[in-house]
Structure formats: structure tokens, C-alpha cells
Amino acid sequence: MLTRRQALQQLSLASLGMVLPNIRLDRAWATDEIVVGNLLDSTGPINIYGLPMVDATKFAIEDINASGGVLGKQLRLVQFDTQSNNQLYTQYATQLLLESKVAVLMGGITSASREAVRPVVDKYGALYFYNEQYEGGVCDKNVFCTGVTPAQQIGNLVPWAIQEHGPKFYTIAADYNYGHISADWVKVYLQQSKGELGGQEFIPLDVTDFGSVIQRIQTAQPSVVFSLLVGGNHIAFYRQFAAAGLNKKIPVVSPTFGLGNEQIVLKPEEVEGLTVIYPYFQELDNETNKKWVVAWHQKFGADYPYITDSANTVWNGWHLWAMAANKAGSLEPAKVIAALESGLAFDAPEGKIKLDPQSHHVVHTVHLAKVNDKKGFTIFKSIENIEPTDTKQVCDLIGKPDQHTQYTPKF
Amino acid sequence: MDQIAVTAIGVLFAVSTLALLALGLAIIFGMMGVLNLAQGEFLMLGAYTVLIATARGLPVWIGILLAPFVVGMIGIVLERAIIRFLYGRPLDTMLATWGLSLVLVGVVTVVMGPTTEGVATPLGSVEIGRYGVSVYRLVVIAISVATVLAVYVVLRHTRIGMIARATMQMPRLVAASGIEPQIVYAATFGVGAALAGLAGAVMAPLTGVVPSMGLAFIAKIFITVMVGGPTVLLGTASAAGTLGVVESAVAYASTPIYGQVAMLLVALVLLRLLPNGMSGLWRRGL
Secondary structure: OOOHHHHHHHHHHHHHHHHHHHOOOOOOOOOOEEEEEEEEOOOOOOHHHHHHHHHHHHHHHHHHHHOOOEOOEEEEEEEEEOOOOHHHHHHHHHHHHHOOOOOOEEEOOOHHHHHHHHHHHHHOOOOEEEOOOOOOOEEEOOEEEOOOOOOOOHHHHHHHHHHHOOOEEEEEEEOOHHHHHHHHHHHHHHHHOOOEEEEEEEEOOOOOOOHHHHHHHHHHOOOEEEEEOOOHHHHHHHHHHHHOOHHHOOOEEEOOOOOOOHHHHOOHHHHOOOEEEEOOOOOOOOHHHHHHHHHHHHHHOOOOOOOOHHHHHHHHHHHHHHHHHHHHOOOOHHHHHHHHOOOOEEEEOOEEEEEEOOOOEEEEEEEEEEEOOOOOEEEEEEEEEEOOHHHHOOOOOOOOOOOEEEOOOOO | OHHHHHHHHHHHHHHHHHHHHHHHHHHHHHHHOOOOOOHHHHHHHHHHHHHHHHHOOOOHHHHHHHHHHHHHHHHHHHHHHOHHHHOOOHHHHHHHHHHHHHHHHHHHHHHHOOOOEOOOOOOOEEEEOOEEEEHHHHHHHHHHHHHHHHHHHHHHHOHHHHHHHHHHHOHHHHHHOOOOHHHHHHHHHHHHHHHHHHHHHHHOOOOOEOHHHHHHHHHHHHHHHHHHOOOHHHHHHHHHHHHHHHHHHHHHHOOHHHHHHHHHHHHHHHHHHOOOHHHHHOOOOO
């Protein structure tokens, strides 16, 4: 029998329990601080990309604060580990925008996670930076995509591979929006360069047994395997491919390999010679990067595995926002967006980059490189200043600003 | 012709890995009735044993040999500490083992780091017609078959196996014969854990080793054991055979996605038609 006394006691304990976690024991909202939000995966299969990006975020915020912060105030980072779970992206994005009231939200790794955040950002009219390579086409007034896109990556990798290895491609892609749309772009560029598609396959992110895939590749006898595999589980493909002796027979090219430090997890004999294409490599020989790598190793240790292109992209995203907010003299999304659309340039570790006002994407110089025997890459060809035409040719956010969509190639 | 041979090897590989992965849970669930949701993490611990062994410079085979002992010990400790208080309480066991799996993943993440690690696949490849096949896959098939046979021989033809089976059916009679049932329970759970450790160790050179790798396997293992039913060996073997063939055959004919879908559909149908699992098809037997 529950007496009145017991009921009162339990109810008050329960209410206390609900209130306590929300009491801020740290100092109250300081007005000399700007709160900024970040969502990245530190755990789960996507953390192979997320961990260097988390480090780059920390590094970028510290660097911005050390040079005086934004509008004279220091930045305070509120970050959540979304655990490779897209539901958490939506949940934490809402929390960051409504509860922490962040001035800008950055984050998202897979395109699925970005598309889980974008509706939230659009709903609350917030500013969002997606700092990672992806399949292109996002045309959204509130969103800036600083990563490399198909026109810059796939558009140059395909013609090179046709010339170097042969016209018959076999595409293996991760089975979600990025994989499908990127595979479509491969078809577009194959058509343009007179190549042919011997076959394409989509593999869910949690599959680790590639026996059947490898067998079908052997049956198709392509000149080159085009890999759009993503995530920790897909690393098994390269291992099993090499175990079947195929890494010496059929060349593999990929715009995603290396972004998760796969070349460190795998042995050099398994993947040496695999060709990739990115705007940033730790081995890049420009002044900004040389200093940046030294500073990174000072902060994170000289035995840091490898600084990825995503880390460089995250660094660029934060600095571009800080530049724009300072230029606009305000944190209001509309004013910062106007400043971002004024044609900003930045001296990034990858080299000089420009933020294209019309498409909200970045003009990148890309480099073709092969995996070497030192768990790194050897660059052998550079293509300068490529516009993000995949998005730019269909998206004009200055002429037609009220857009919140993503364009995809149609056949 | 060579394509048929390679496909056959692939199907055999799928069946035998499924059997090896499920064997540990078949013993723990089939013989003891314990719903161990931490079975995937025992797999993960076996894989990490191999990783640590190779990182120290030991050959990968030593790592694979060590893994069942290491994970078996951990299993015995856990049985004494947690599981033995929950016999006969399936819901509580599920809750406790679920919590245990979270703890194990957390501990390994803290100690070993959350990044995916690799163990190189040993032994190179062999040519079958114009196809290359990894020799290690053939070795895995051999290990799985050998393990299933070993478990059968021990359970059916040795005194230890007889004691184990007797304890599961009539613990008081066994106690009256002077054998402490608690020891048998601990040892059986340890063996189930050890088998999972072996399976994880064998899979480590094929997939990435990461603290959350148990998740990729736990669903398949549970489905196989449920479809197999309480008969430890025949049930598990028939379930692994049926589901493995379905999944790999469909995967080879189309893509891995449809393979998974087909396997789940067949599991649904079998459970509907045979509520006691495929053990219902075997009149008697182990």
C-alpha cells in the first residue's frame, strides 16, 4: 500500500533526479563567449573518419581563440559524439540549436548524417557547415559544403584511370545516398571519357564478407576497380581482395580510400599502388602545410597516424566561418551568410582556396597519389583550381536564394 | 567449371563460419538455457587476443590458439561472478548480459582505443582456373569442421561430455554421484566462451578488429541458434547449413543485400513452421 508520505517522498526524489542533471554547475552564460556546436562520430564504424576530424576541430577552435577569437570573444565548443548513429545527429542538432543556441553548427560525416541534420538546420534558420567530401549537389542557403566534390575528384580520377589502365570499370560502392549518387557521377564521367561500365554493386555499410563481390569482379574482368567503399567494415574488402591475389592483377582507384586511414590499418603489400585523389595530403609541400603539420604533431604527438583530408577540410570550415563572422561584424546567420558569399579566400593547409559565392562550395586543387610502402601517399599529378561544377551548374544561391535542396545527376 | 568450384568454396565458407560462430552460443543456450547477449563480445575478445599477439610479434596461428584459452578463462570468471546467480531467470539474464556486453565494449575501447585495427591475412592465394582464392578461407573451413567434430566427439564419447550432458538434464543425480554441478556449469560456460573466442580469432584476419565488431555477428548467431533449436550440434549444424547456403547462394547470384534478406526470410519461415527449431526434425541425437 502506498501511503501519502511515501508517494510524496518518491515524487520529490524523482523530480530532484530530473532537475539535477540540468543544473549548470559551471559558470552561468558568460556574455564574453560565443557558443559553437559540433557533431562528429568518435565511436562506431564511421569513427575512422571522425577521430581526426574531432582533433582538427579542437585544433581549429584553439587557433581561432589564440588569434583573438571572433568579434573579440572566445569560442566555446559544445560537441557531441553521434556514435555513427544518424538518429543521434538529428537529436543532437536540435539540442545544439535550441538548448545551447550555438552561433554555428558544424559536423556530419556520411552524407546520410548530413541529410539528417539539414532539415533541422533549415527549420530553425541556422547556419551549418558540412566539412567533408561528398557527392555534390547540395543547394541550400543555410549550408556551406567545404569538402571536395565529384567534379573535382571523380571527374579527374575517371579520365586518368581510363588512360592509365583501360576503359572497363567495375564500381563497388557503399549502399547509401553517397554511394549511389557518386556511382551515378562515375557513369556521367565514363560517358564523357568514352569508358564503359562493366558492372556496379552496392554493399551495405555493415557487410564484412566480400567473397561474392570479389568473385563477380573476377568474372567481369574489368581494367580497373572503382571503389566507393565507406566505413570500418569495408576495409575488409581490400584485405580479402589482396588475399585472393587480385591486388597485383586488377588496379584499384578510389576517391574514398585513405580518408579513414585505411592505408594504416592494412599492410603495405595489400594496398601499395592503389590510386586516390584528394585536395589534401599530409605530404603536401607548401609552406602553410609544413608549418601546420609541425604544429599538429606538437599538439597531438609525433606518432599521430596520419592527418587526413577531412581534418584539413574541418580546419578550413572553422576558419572560413570565423573570417566571415568578423567581416560581417555580427553572428546573425543572414549577415554571416552574406559575408561568406562575398568571395572569401583562405590560406589552407591544402593551398589557397576560394569559397564560391554562388554554390556555397569551395574551389579545390586536387592531387593524384598512390599508396606507398610507408603507410602514406606519394603524389604524382596535380590539377589546379577546379570549380565545383557539379553543383555550380545547377545551383545559384545568389540569383535564386530561397533553395533548400540537393541536386543529383539525372539520366 | 572453375566458377562453380569457387562458388562452392564460398558457400562452404559461409556455412562453416556460421557454424563456428554459433557453436559457442549453441552450447551456452542449448545446454544451459542462458541467453547470453554478450556472446558477440566474446568473439571480439578473441579477435583482440590475436591482434595483441601479432602486435607482440607472435605468429598469427599462436594468437588463434591462445584465444580460446584466454576467452574461456574470462568466461569462467564471468560465470562465477554474474551468470550463476541468474539461472532460471531468462529476462534477468538477458538484461545482465546486455549490460555486460556494454561494459566489455567500453573496457576494450578504453584499453585498446576505438580505432579499427588490422591483422594481415596469412597464407596468400591459390589459382582455381582463372579465379584467385584466398588459402586462408580454406583453412577457416577446415578449422570449423574440425571444431564441430571435436565438440561432437567430446560430448558424445568422453566421460566429461557425458557428465556435462547429465548435469544439464539431472543436476541432482549428478550431485548425488559426487560431482559438483556448479563446476560443470562454470566449465560449460567457459567452453562456450572459448568457442566464441576461437571464432573471433579466426575471423580477425578477414575483417577489421574494432571494439564494436560483436554487433556485426550477434544477430546472425542468435538467429542461427534459434532456428537450430536446443539440440546443440545437429540443430546448429542444420541451421548453419540451411541459412548459410541461402545467404551465400543468393549473395553470389545477386548482391550481399539480397543474401541477407533471403536468409532472414528463410529464418522467419523456418521458425514459423518449426517452433522447436530444426531440432524438431531430429528425433534424437546430440
